[in-house]
Amino acid sequence: xxxxxxxxxxxxxxxxxxxxxxxxxxxxxxxxxxxxxxxxxxxxxxxxxxxxxxxxxxxxxxxxxxxxxxxxxxxxxxxxxxxxxxxxxxxxxxxxxxxxxxxxxxxxxxxxxxxxxxxxxxxxxxxxxxxxxx
Numbered sequence: 354x355x356x357x358x359x360x361x362x363x364x365x366x367x368x369x370x371x372x373x374x375x376x377x378x379x380x381x382x383x384x385x386x387x388x389x390x391x392x393x394x395x396x397x398x399x400x401x402x403x404x405x406x407x408x409x410x411x412x413x414x415x416x417x418x419x420x421x422x423x424x425x426x427x428x429x430x431x432x433x434x435x436x437x438x439x440x441x442x443x444x445x446x447x448x449x450x451x452x453x454x455x456x457x458x459x460x461x462x463x464x465x466x467x468x469x470x471x472x473x474x475x476x477x478x479x480x481x482x483x484x485x486x487x
Contacts, residue, residue, distance in 0.1 A: 354418060354442065356464065357392070358408040358425065361437040369436045370405040376428040377408065383424045386417035415465055422460050426452035440464060 360369035374391055377383045392407040410421055425438050430452045438449040440460065447463045450456065 354412055354414075356410045356418070356421065357441040358410060359406070359439045359441070361439065369432075370407060372432075373425070373428050373438070374405060374408050377410075377421070377424055380420070380424045382420040383410075383417075386414070387412040387421055415461070418464060419457075419461055422449065422457050422464075423452075425449050426457055 358370075358373065360373055370391075374389065377387075377389055383389070388411040390409040390411075391405050392409055394406040412418065412421070422440070425440070426449055429436065429438055429449060440447055440449060442464045445463055447460050449460055
């Protein structure tokens with residue numbers, strides 16, 4: 354199972370993604386269960402090098418996916434400006450917008466089953482449609 358994790362923020366490009374990558378890399382459950390890879394953008398305006406654009410996580414079980422989503426929600430709760438975090442698996446894209454257990458369960462259902470979470474489940478579809486044209 355492959356999940357792409359992107360951090361949307363208003364400030365410095367890549368800063369949120371780098372912080373999240375460091376957080377996930379330090380989490381023993383995520384580190385033990387998922388292969389994490391930084392996805393870097395080659396050119397960044399005003400930057401002296403490549404910027405971390407996203408994180409790719411590869412794992413083989415739903416338990417590992419759950420650990421990843423919980424770790425993302427935990428990281429997000431520590432941020433002063435609550436950056437939006439998008440997780441994409443195949444053609445399903447959801448936004449982690451809460452660390453509430455129901456919200457985490459909604460995100461897991463969406464990513465695990467390939468369906469968009471229902472309204473009120475806490476896993477908000479990113480930019481309304483949860484499926485992207487590819």
